[in-house]
Amino acid sequence: MISYLKTSIQLFSYFSIACLGVSATAAKVDFSKEIAPILETNCVSCHSGESPEGDFNLTTKTLANETSYDSAIVAESPEESSIYSLTVLDRTDDQLMPPLHSGGPLPKASTELLRRWIAEGAEWPEGTTLTAKPKPAGSFVSADDFDLVKKIHAKIVAQAKAEAGDPQDYAKVIPLTEVEFHMVATPGGEFLMGSPADEELRHADEGPQTKVTVDPFWIGKYEVTWDEYEPFMITQIDRRKDGGRIDYDAQTHTIIDAVSQPTPPYTEMSFGMGQHGYPAISMTQHAANKYCQWLSAQTGHFYRLPTEAEWEFACRAGTSTAYSFGDDPEQLKQYGWFYDNANEKYQKVGLKKPNPWGLHDMHGNVMEWTADQYLPDYFDKIQGHANNPYIKPVTLYPRTARGGGWDDDPDRLRSAARRGSDPSWKQQDPQLPKSVWYHTNATQLGFRIVRPVKVPSPEEMYFYWNSARDVY
Structure with missing residues (x-):
């Protein structure tokens, strides 16, 4: 009898557990x-x-x-x-x-x-809209997220209202470092982008020429120098590989502290070519983007890399010739540093003649990052979308660089010349995985910044500052 009851209880227990399992499933x-x-x-x-x-x-x-x-x-x-x-x-x-x-x-x-x-069918209730929300406390890997961008955006919007007026050239100092930088106001407008089919030394990816319109913006008078960039690059702060502070505390650190910054380089990044007054080089597009975010968080102005269209508009400065000074490459030595006169290294910014809008080193010295994905058929892609064209990146390589550098021949320094980035620019990097901050082989590569007159949305800001963060 006892044995029968024990067996019955066991069967009842198994049955109950099975029922619960069926219910949970x-x-x-x-x-x-x-x-x-x-x-x-x-x-x-x-x-x-x-x-x-x-x-x-x-x-x-x-x-x-x-x-x-x-x-x-x-x-x-x-x-x-x-x-x-x-x-x-x-x-x-x-x-x-x-x-x-x-x-x-x-x-x-x-x-x-x-x-x-x-x-189970991926049911998504009709009318349900998802919105970005912060992660629970303690689960962040980095504070450099969309919530941070919204805070920087609010600061920028408030300052834009206080500074309303016609755009003018200006010089400002970076608050944290007191290093001065100069911005030139450009009027925006329509121009013929690309090179004509009969331009000497023209490349196939430079056309067909297309009428393009860009909105007004400011652009750096000079390429970003080591004086401006090195304090961002070297901080003496313990950081994860993504650049976030290991010690970050929202209660004690500022929105500037929350921006990801480079991990220490494994070698001296000027490679002995000079620092004070010389252009910063060999940064990834991600590093250049984050510099723009870091500067924006300090100044209350939105800075980013120029689009290809903005860069060429500023480079041409109202001209339609191969270079902003004309078609004769023999005059190039007066305006830019390249293979024939650079002595196998970059030179201090601003030593050569500027273009008609007062911008220095648009031809040569270092080639400059733009915000776009590099596409050989860029001009085919922008047909019908020629108002502020921008090829949003979807892969890490190639991204577009413009202007040519100190080791290039004259054809690479023309206003319409284009170049795509390449993984070989990291070849010497000994890290595994490769650093997200440095293109150690790209010693001809630098950047200059722009500030659009129209303040974009937080979503647009986030994309510009993070488009090269991931390898898609």
Whole structure:
């Protein structure tokens, strides 16, 4: 009898546990309570607004399904859905989402919820809109996130209202370093971008010539110098590889402290060519973007890299010839540093004649980063989109550089000449993975900054400052 009761109790227990298991399995994932928080704190800050990363907008079901990536969310097929499959990659994989510096990889519990939600049909309640939300305290890998950009944006908007008026040339000092920099106001307007088919030494990626319009903006009178850039690059602060402060504390540090800054270089980055008054070199586009964010956080003005269109507009300065001074390369020695006169190194900024708008070294010395993805068929792509054209980057390489450098021949210094970045620019970097901050082989590479008159949205700011942060 006792044996029978014991057996009955065991069977009842097994039956109860099995029933509970069936019940737990039957409970579907709740999108609002379980999926939305994952997406809002890890994904939406990058995949929202007018310039979502990868053109993938994750704020509504409709926008998510309109992505150019057909496999973003494939109902009942988690492994075919990139919104899940990219979250379970190895932590060292370049395509991990979210990437390491943004809090990735997600906890296994979160990826499992995403997998189950998709397997169950990826139901997304109609009318549900997702908004970017901060991660819970203690879970940040870096404070340099969309919330930080919104704070910088608010500072910029407030200052723009206080400074309303016609754009004028100006000189300012960087608040943290008291180093002076100069900006030149350009009027904006329409111009013929690219080179004519009969221009000597023309390259195929420079046309067909297209009428382009750009809005007014300020641009650096000189290339960014080591005096301006080195205090950003070398900080004596312990940093993770993504550039975030290890000791960051929101209660004691400022929005300037929150901006990611380079980890220490493994070699002296001027390579003995000179520092005071010389152009900064060998930074990645990501490093140049973050310098712009760091400067913006201090000054209350929005700085970024110029688009290709803005750069050429400023370089030409109202001219239509091969160079801003004419078509004769024999005059180039008066305006720029290149292979024939640079003595195998860059030179101090501002020593050569400026272009008609007062901008120095637009031809030579160092080639300069622009914000665009490099495309050989750029001019075909902008047809019908010639108002403030911008090729939003979707891959890390190639990105466009303009102006030519100290080791180039005259054809590379023409106003329309273009060049794409290449992974070989990191060849000497001994780090694994390669640094996100340095292009050690690109000793001809620098940048200058622009400030658009129109203040963009926080989403646009975020994209400009972070478009080279990840390897897509």
